[in-house]
Amino acid sequence: MRFRLYLxxxxxxxxxxxxxxxxxxxxxxxxxxSNSSLSINPKRSRLVLRSxxxxxxxxxxxxxxxxxxxxxxxxxxxxxxxxxxxxxDTSAADAGSSTRLIQLWSADTPAFGVFVxxxxxxxxxxxxxxxxxxxxxxEGGASLGENxxxxxxxxxxxxxxxxxxxxxxxxxxxxxxxEGAPSLLVRIPPIERDGAETARARVLxxxxxxxxxxxxxxxxxxxxxRLAVSFFADAGASVWSPDNPDGETLAMIMIEDxxxxxxxxxxxxxxxxxxxxxxxxSLSGDLGSxxxxxxxxxxxxxxxxxxxxxxMITANAQDVEQRLEExxxxxLMSGPGADxxxxxxxxxSGR
Numbered sequence: 001m002r003f004r005l006y007l008x009x010x011x012x013x014x015x016x017x018x019x020x021x022x023x024x025x026x027x028x029x030x031x032x033x034s035n036s037s038l039s040i041n042p043k044r045s046r047l048v049l050r051s052x053x054x055x056x057x058x059x060x061x062x063x064x065x066x067x068x069x070x071x072x073x074x075x076x077x078x079x080x081x082x083x084x085x086x087x088x089d090t091s092a093a094d095a096g097s098s099t100r101l102i103q104l105w106s107a108d109t110p111a112f113g114v115f116v117x118x119x120x121x122x123x124x125x126x127x128x129x130x131x132x133x134x135x136x137x138x139e140g141g142a143s144l145g146e147n148x149x150x151x152x153x154x155x156x157x158x159x160x161x162x163x164x165x166x167x168x169x170x171x172x173x174x175x176x177x178x179e180g181a182p183s184l185l186v187r188i189p190p191i192e193r194d195g196a197e198t199a200r201a202r203v204l205x206x207x208x209x210x211x212x213x214x215x216x217x218x219x220x221x222x223x224x225x226r227l228a229v230s231f232f233a234d235a236g237a238s239v240w241s242p243d244n245p246d247g248e249t250l251a252m253i254m255i256e257d258x259x260x261x262x263x264x265x266x267x268x269x270x271x272x273x274x275x276x277x278x279x280x281x282s283l284s285g286d287l288g289s290x291x292x293x294x295x296x297x298x299x300x301x302x303x304x305x306x307x308x309x310x311x312m313i314t315a316n317a318q319d320v321e322q323r324l325e326e327x328x329x330x331x332l333m334s335g336p337g338a339d340x341x342x343x344x345x346x347x348x349s350g351r
Contacts, residue, residue: 256283
């Protein structure tokens with residue numbers, strides 16, 4: 001609490017912004033802080049520490065000696081939070097990626113996943129009759145984590161971002177009894193909807209809450225692609241990419257608009273991200289037909305292969321083998337037929 005008081009007293013000073021950057025990790029880590037105890041998912045500790053480095057580097061230049069001392073206090077508190085109760089894991093860097101998707105895609109192996117299903121009972125409405133938001137629980141995450149067919153979960157929060165949903169599914173995966181639990185990808189709303197700073201904050205928050213990667217939908221231009229990549233750098237994430245094969249975080253860009261398709265090659269050439277995909281449904285709607293959407297999807301696939309990145313697409317039991325033959329490395333299923341579609345896909349890919 002004393003650290004929070006320091007922040008309040010520093011509200012109007014020139015180093016307040018820097019302190020807030022450093023303290024963000026402490027506040028995030030304190031989400032289970034009963035009795036003022038600090039805890040953080042051990043798997044995320046390296047991201048937390050990288051975030052601290054970014055925050056400190058940004059504020060060292062403008063602050064005076066007094067301000068720098070307070071920055072050091074904040075950093076020390078945050079590092080204590082990040083490192084307490086975390087087992088020593090000095091061999092992690094030598095043991096290969098801990099992220100299942102990265103393990104598979106590093107070997108050019110197709111990966112199969114599902115949209116995280118909404119657990120709210122059908123027909124349930126608010127007292128005023130309005131529609132209730134989707135419901136995601138840690139129990140649901142744990143159940144999905146124990147499904148041996150799943151390589152990844154795709155939590156779609158494009159329509160309405162929900163930090164509690166990210167935390168719940170990540171917690172469920174951590175609590176599942178399976179080894180090699182599925183990776184968690186979180187799709188946030190498009191940058192244009194709520195602005196760049198909100199999107200930047202959501203990327204940081206989702207990663208700190210336990211996501212293995214974040215999906216940026218409706219990227220409309222090369223400039224916006226570079227902006228999206230900057231969110232991960234600002235979060236202190238080590239993004240897996242052709243230039244950084246040892247990265248642990250997945251950054252996914254989606255092309256879903258006719259205007260973006262015209263610059264797909266330039267978007268694909270953006271350095272520092274992990275996955276390029278085409279939202280075939282949205283693109284088909286924008287172009288006016290499913291046939292045009294399919295043509296655009298194949299164009300984006302060619303660009304992803306050219307730059308050495310995996311490409312993801314929705315699939316089902318009827319077309320999963322075709323999508324594998326075309327070269328897609330991320331197959332995303334939904335609904336009650338998802339497991340059967342994945343079995344077909346795994347068999348076709350020799351898994």
